[in-house]
Amino acid sequence: MIPSFCPGRCNNAWRVAEAALAAEGTPHDIPAIWGRPVHCERCATRACAQLAELPELIVAIGLEALHGTGPRAAGVVGRTGRVASPSWPGQAARLMTDHIVGGLLELEDDVRELRGLGMRPGRGTEVQNAVGAVAFLTAHLEWALSEHPAALEAHDRMSANPAAQIAGWHRAAQRFTGRDARVEHYCLPCPRCDLLTLYRGDGEDYIECRNVSCQVLLTASEYQDHSRELAGALNV
Ligand SMILES: [Zn+2]
Numbered sequence: 394m395i396p397s398f399c400p401g402r403c404n405n406a407w408r409v410a411e412a413a414l415a416a417e418g419t420p421h422d423i424p425a426i427w428g429r430p431v432h433c434e435r436c437a438t439r440a441c442a443q444l445a446e447l448p449e450l451i452v453a454i455g456l457e458a459l460h461g462t463g464p465r466a467a468g469v470v471g472r473t474g475r476v477a478s479p480s481w482p483g484q485a486a487r488l489m490t491d492h493i494v495g496g497l498l499e500l501e502d503d504v505r506e507l508r509g510l511g512m513r514p515g516r517g518t519e520v521q522n523a524v525g526a527v528a529f530l531t532a533h534l535e536w537a538l539s540e541h542p543a544a545l546e547a548h549d550r551m552s553a554n555p556a557a558q559i560a561g562w563h564r565a566a567q568r569f570t571g572r573d574a575r576v577e578h579y580c581l582p583c584p585r586c587d588l589l590t591l592y593r594g595d596g597e598d599y600i601e602c603r604n605v606s607c608q609v610l611l612t613a614s615e616y617q618d619h620s621r622e623l624a625g626a627l628n629v
C-alpha cells in the first residue's frame with residue numbers, strides 16, 4: 394500500500410496551511426506527517442487507547458445520570474452538532490450514551506459488512522454491547538485505520554473515518570464526565586484566527602485552537618515566538 398499523509402490531527406496545521414496555499418498562494422514551511430501506511434503511528438496508538446477507554450467512560454456517563462447532571466452536560470450531542478437540552482434528569486446522559494454506544498455498534502456493523510463477516514451477536518446489556526463492540530473494533534482497528542473506505546478522510550467532526558469517530562466519542566465522553574478539566578486555556582489570541590481559543594489538553598504535545606474552522610496546532614516554542622511577536626507589536 395502506498396503511504397499517504399496521515400489524515401489525523403497531527404496534520405491539522407499542515408492541512409490549514411495547504412488550504413491557504415491553494416486559495417491565496419500563502420507559502421508555508423509546515424512539514425506533513427506521513428502515515429504508515431495511512432495513519433501515523435501516534436494517531437493509530439491514540440485511537441487504540443481512546444477505544445480502550447470508552448467502556449469505562451460509558452459507565453461513568455451512566456453514573457452522572459444517577460448523581461445528577463449539571464448544566465455542563467447540556468452540550469452538543471452528535472456529529473451533526475445538534476444541541477440537545479435535557480428536559481428530565483438524566484436525559485443528557487441518556488443522549489450521550491445513545492450517541493456513543495449507537496455509534497460503536499454502527500461502526501462494528503459497518504466493518505462486519507465491509508469485511509464479509511457474520512452478523513453482530515446479541516450480547517445482553519447496553520454496557521456488554523459496548524464492551525463487545527470495543528473488543529471487535531480493537532481486533533479490526535489496523536484494517537479500519539488503513540483500509541476502511543473512509544480511512545483517508547481528514548479527521549473532523551463530520552468525518553466517517555473510524556479514527557475520527559472514535560476520537561469524537563472519546564472527546565464527548567471526557568467533556569461530559571468533566572475529565573477534560575485539566576485543560577490549559579492560553580490567554581493569547583490564536584495566531585491564525587485571532588480568537589481566544591488556544592488550549593492544551595493534559596498530556597498533549599501541542600497547543601490546539603478549538604475554533605473548528607481553524608484548529609491550528611502550535612508547539613510550545615511556536616507559541617512562545619507568537620507571544621514575543623505580540624509583545625513586540627505592543628512595544629512600538
Ligand atoms: Zn497522525
Ligand SMILES: [Zn+2]
Pocket residue numbers: 583584585586587588590602603604607608609
Ligand atoms: Zn485559531
